[in-house]
Amino acid sequence: MKFVANVDFSGGQLRPLDKSDVDSIVxxxxxxxxxxxxxxxxxxxxxxxxxxxxxxxxxxxxxxWAIEVEHEGEARMLGMLSLYDWQPTSLKTLxxxxxMPELSAExxxxxxxxxxxxLSKKYHxxxxxxxxLPETDEKIIExxxxxxxxxxxxxxxxxRISQTEYSDVLLYNYLLELPVSGEAL
Amino acid sequence: MNWNLETDHYYVRFAHExxxxxxxxxxxxxxxxxxxxxxxxxxEAQAMDEARRMVMQFDAKEAAFWLVEEKSSGxxxxxxxxQKFNWVNASAQLQIEIFPEYKTQTILSELIYAIATLAFEDxxxxxxEWLLVSKDELSIKFAQSLSFNHDGQYVSYFEFEGxxxxxxxxxxxxxxxxxxxxxxxxxLVKDL
Numbered sequence: 001m002k003f004v005a006n007v008d009f010s011g012g013q014l015r016p017l018d019k020s021d022v023d024s025i026v027x028x029x030x031x032x033x034x035x036x037x038x039x040x041x042x043x044x045x046x047x048x049x050x051x052x053x054x055x056x057x058x059x060x061x062x063x064x065w066a067i068e069v070e071h072e073g074e075a076r077m078l079g080m081l082s083l084y085d086w087q088p089t090s091l092k093t094l095x096x097x098x099x100m101p102e103l104s105a106e107x108x109x110x111x112x113x114x115x116x117x118x119l120s121k122k123y124h125x126x127x128x129x130x131x132x133l134p135e136t137d138e139k140i141i142e143x144x145x146x147x148x149x150x151x152x153x154x155x156x157x158x159x160r161i162s163q164t165e166y167s168d169v170l171l172y173n174y175l176l177e178l179p180v181s182g183e184a185l
Numbered sequence: 186m187n188w189n190l191e192t193d194h195y196y197v198r199f200a201h202e203x204x205x206x207x208x209x210x211x212x213x214x215x216x217x218x219x220x221x222x223x224x225x226x227x228x229e230a231q232a233m234d235e236a237r238r239m240v241m242q243f244d245a246k247e248a249a250f251w252l253v254e255e256k257s258s259g260x261x262x263x264x265x266x267x268q269k270f271n272w273v274n275a276s277a278q279l280q281i282e283i284f285p286e287y288k289t290q291t292i293l294s295e296l297i298y299a300i301a302t303l304a305f306e307d308x309x310x311x312x313x314e315w316l317l318v319s320k321d322e323l324s325i326k327f328a329q330s331l332s333f334n335h336d337g338q339y340v341s342y343f344e345f346e347g348x349x350x351x352x353x354x355x356x357x358x359x360x361x362x363x364x365x366x367x368x369x370x371x372x373l374v375k376d377l
Contacts, residue, residue, distance in 0.1 A: 090343045127341045153337020156356050157312050160274045166311060173340050180347040 003057035004065065005122070009114035011107055012069035014081060017053045021066055022046040024077040028098045060123075062086050062093075067111050071102060078103035081115055091178065092127035093119070097140050108143045116174065126176040131169045133159065141170065149174045186307055188249065190299045194292075196254040197265065197299050199243075200236055204252055207261035208232040216285045220321035222345050246270060253283075253296060262287045265300055267313075275311035277304060281324075290327050294373040297331060301367075305359040312359075316342075316352035328355040331373050332363030 004016035017025075025046035049064070056062035063086070067079035079099035086093040099108055119125045130149065132141050149172040157166035190197040200208065209232035211217055215225045226232060242248040247270055253263040263283035270277045279300065281293065304310040315333055317324050329335070333355035341349040357364060367373045 090341075092341065151337075152340050153354055155336050155354065156334060157358050157360075158274060158276070160311070166274075171337060171339075175341060178341055178344075178349050180344065180349070 001058075003054060004063060005118065007065070007114050007118045009107075009110045011110060012067060014065035014111060014115055014118075015068055016057075017050045017064055017066050017080075019047075019050060021050065021077050024066070025049060025080070028080060028100060060086060060088060065115065067099070067103065067107075069103065069107055076102075079108065079111070081111055083119075086125075088123065090127070091125050092129065093125055094129050094131065096130070097143065099139075105139070105143050105146065108140075109147050112143065112147050116176075120176055126178045128174045130172045131155075131159070132172065133161075133167050134170055135167065137170075141172070144172045144174075147174065188251075188303075190251070190303060192295045192299050194256055194295065195262075195299075196256060197251045197296065198254060200239060200250065200252050204261065205229060205232045205236060207252060208235055208264070211261060211264055211282060211284065214284065217282050220318050220324065221280070221282065222318065222350065224346075242268075246272070251300070262292075263296065265296055267300065267304060270308075270310075275309065277308075277310055277313060279313050279315045288323060290330060291375045293327050294331060294375045298367060298373045301357065301364070301373075305364070310359070313357045315355040315357070317355060318350060319353060325353065325355075331357075332361065333357050334361070 002016070006016070007014040022043050023046075026043060029045070053062075053064035056064065061084075063083040065081045066077045067081055068075050068077050070076075071078065079097065082096040082098075083093045084096060097108060097112065116125075116128055119128075128149075130140070130144055132144070134154075151170055152173050153171040155169045155171055158169035159167050161167050188199055206229070209226055209229045212232065212235065213226040218225050226235075239248075239250040243250065248266055248268040249270075250264060250266040252261050253265060254261050263281060265282075266280045267277040268280055279297070281296070283292070301313060304313055314336075315324075315328055316339065317328060319325070334357070336354040336356050339352045339354060342352050343350055363373075
């Protein structure tokens, strides 16, 4: 059974992760962004991530898409768009965007837009958020602002980045019109 | 580790079987729960279920709940909890449900100092969040006075009775100068 749908966007598509994506995922995760994550991802980590992506989608806890675009005449995975902390009852999800330098900001905005449109129609999600590190996520923040995300908070020392160090987290939200009780979606 | 605390005027303790009536009395009062926000309890069986959930969440290391018993009267005046423990990022969310006549800065200061001391020193947490709705102006005033920082808001956090709830996020870090000063003074600021 297929739990992750293919979604087209201008210039490419969002598609489920595949076993052949291991090298691309390793390339994407060459910087530490989470506590406990090693400085660079290994093939074992990437293989585990692909397995987990299926489990997450099957239980509607999250979702991972490969961002695939035509690059120099061939389809290449140049990024990932993921959902975490998916809360169907509250119509909201936390998202994460990872992109190789070759994936333009315009393409990222387009991919994000198609994903949000799909998620709002298919799953009725209305509240999309990103948690960004102010020191390392400037490019992603530009993409979010360009799309229309608004910074709602700067959460002090919200994320642990080592045993003794913490980083602030910038919280961005994009809200579609939220229905209230009894209102049809 | 001893989870039962004692301040100058209160026992801040875990609930026991005889507390069902106390939990019901507290959480059936609309003024206690209106800014959580949630509906007040209407039958005592809900308090039994709540007590069960408190134990389950503590056993799962997701949350800890304390009842606040006034030493002089024996009355349970509040429930204080640390919820959504995040052991990776060393944080938790503070929640206080208290009878309106006890909702003063002096009392909240005493209770929060006791809970924060346990959180920062015994549990090695780094960050406490206090989520407040804008209508709860008194709690917001106390949060600011106790040097909690306004980090921003969680928008449309959940739906309650046809309204999407925004939470204002107030935080206290164990590295905040206000907290360091509280340790020296053996207490947070008690007056507005």
